[in-house]
Amino acid sequence: MSDLSRRGFLKMGAVGAMAVAAPGMTAEEHKPQGKTVIGMPFQKMNPRIGIIGTGGRGTSLLGNLLAAEANILAICDAVPEHAEHAKGLVEKAGQKSPVLYTKGENDFENLVARDDLDLIIIATPWNWHVPMAVAAMQHGKHVAVEVPAATTLEDCWKLVNTSEATRRHCMMLENCCYGYNETLVLRLTHAGLLGDLLYGEGAYLHDLREELFSGKGEGLWRRTVHTQRDGNLYPTHGLGPVANYMGIQRGDRFDYMVSMSSPQHGLELYRKEHIPASDPRWKERYLTGDMNVSMIKTANGRTITVKHDVSNPRPYDRINQVAGTKGIFMDYPPRIYIEGQKGGEDWTNLDGFKEFQHPLWKEEGTTAQRVGGHGGMDYIMLYRLLQCVRQGIAPDMDVYDAAAWSAPGPLSRLSVAHGSAPVQFPDFTRGGWKERSASAIAL
Numbered sequence: 001m002s003d004l005s006r007r008g009f010l011k012m013g014a015v016g017a018m019a020v021a022a023p024g025m026t027a028e029e030h031k032p033q034g035k036t037v038i039g040m041p042f043q044k045m046n047p048r049i050g051i052i053g054t055g056g057r058g059t060s061l062l063g064n065l066l067a068a069e070a071n072i073l074a075i076c077d078a079v080p081e082h083a084e085h086a087k088g089l090v091e092k093a094g095q096k097s098p099v100l101y102t103k104g105e106n107d108f109e110n111l112v113a114r115d116d117l118d119l120i121i122i123a124t125p126w127n128w129h130v131p132m133a134v135a136a137m138q139h140g141k142h143v144a145v146e147v148p149a150a151t152t153l154e155d156c157w158k159l160v161n162t163s164e165a166t167r168r169h170c171m172m173l174e175n176c177c178y179g180y181n182e183t184l185v186l187r188l189t190h191a192g193l194l195g196d197l198l199y200g201e202g203a204y205l206h207d208l209r210e211e212l213f214s215g216k217g218e219g220l221w222r223r224t225v226h227t228q229r230d231g232n233l234y235p236t237h238g239l240g241p242v243a244n245y246m247g248i249q250r251g252d253r254f255d256y257m258v259s260m261s262s263p264q265h266g267l268e269l270y271r272k273e274h275i276p277a278s279d280p281r282w283k284e285r286y287l288t289g290d291m292n293v294s295m296i297k298t299a300n301g302r303t304i305t306v307k308h309d310v311s312n313p314r315p316y317d318r319i320n321q322v323a324g325t326k327g328i329f330m331d332y333p334p335r336i337y338i339e340g341q342k343g344g345e346d347w348t349n350l351d352g353f354k355e356f357q358h359p360l361w362k363e364e365g366t367t368a369q370r371v372g373g374h375g376g377m378d379y380i381m382l383y384r385l386l387q388c389v390r391q392g393i394a395p396d397m398d399v400y401d402a403a404a405w406s407a408p409g410p411l412s413r414l415s416v417a418h419g420s421a422p423v424q425f426p427d428f429t430r431g432g433w434k435e436r437s438a439s440a441i442a443l
Ligand SMILES: NC(=O)c1ccc[n+]([C@@H]2O[C@H](COP(=O)([O-])OP(=O)(O)OC[C@H]3O[C@@H](n4cnc5c(N)ncnc54)[C@H](O)[C@@H]3O)[C@@H](O)[C@H]2O)c1
Pocket: 052, 053, 054, 055, 056, 057, 058, 076, 077, 078, 079, 082, 104, 105, 106, 107, 108, 123, 124, 125, 126, 128, 146, 147, 148, 173, 174, 175, 216, 217, 218, 219, 220, 374
């Protein structure tokens, strides 16, 4: 390439990067309403908990919370039977009957206004996460919200600003960060076994077609999102663990990303085979490309690929890959290669790396597996959250992680809509990422 054409290319690149800027994206547009919450410890207490949303996920989280002896005082669900069922579980665990809030979709406001709650767990459909989390923080409660925490950049900022203004934590329940493999690999990467990290890959590849077309649970709301957006609808399960490996928001940060979507076919084909022609769902037009692939560049120059496909036949896979100058780990199935290891270039399993098993899994692994929930990771996550509050330390994951890991949702849509142009990540930490220490999960 001649100097002239190289200059032209660079200029085009810069214009491309600037061409796609959503309103309300930058830190300058979002004046802080309070100081950073990085490292802010919880006030030491045994938290009194309220749960909003006791469908599939909320009920499962409740089982885990009860196994960790959490104190559940109030439950809200717009469907009274769901709340009643959850109440039965609390009573069966030997706790006092929780107060129920079941009078419609805004009754959560009465739950968060109670003055005897410290922590609100939110497991409702995506469009409710932010209004519920914001209301809870404004009423002085800490929040643990399901994934993705937010689906627009404005809402990511709203969570950050409210957390800073109210001095309440808003963590996203990214359970995959607490998996057995993820916690072990996190410790192994931080011990330097893979050298300097260069590349990571995460995904949510899960055949949800049957669930999306079922007339219950997520079938009541999640398919609709496929008629509204084209991009990565669910980035956090793949991205959270990779972000922790790489110290994202902790010495590095997501800088920009590009994204492209394949055509959509999966939901249409499934509908053709399974749904009668008279069904109103035949009026739906699906927009979400089946396979969305995004690439993220970090401030320190590393690269990350994130994928999303829930509309086609395939075994479940989050990829969970991290590669560096000395080796590589890939999941599904878990395998590792470190330069110089026995067996030439053959992969090896994680059996020889038990010394990196996380203390949480050593101590609580048996209970986690007995209680269940994605192989035990859900229990480990909630046990750890309760531990942080009970010991009065900062949470492992805070509102900046919730915002940055959710942001690829809206950013991928923006990039896809602009011919895969690069889009800049907001710096939700307002520069705090440079000073922040490694994830406490790595310890
Ligand atoms: N982390 C994970 O592994 C994981 C797994 C499954 C689901 N999720 C997340 O959990 C959340 C809930 O998913 P789900 O599978 O339980 O869905 P679901 O449809 O089974 O449950 C949602 C519940 O919220 C209730 N609800 C809806 N609007 C409400 C309102 N305004 N007030 C009170 N209750 C309301 C519904 O009645 C229902 O009981 C979603 O964000 C989803 O992405 C996460």
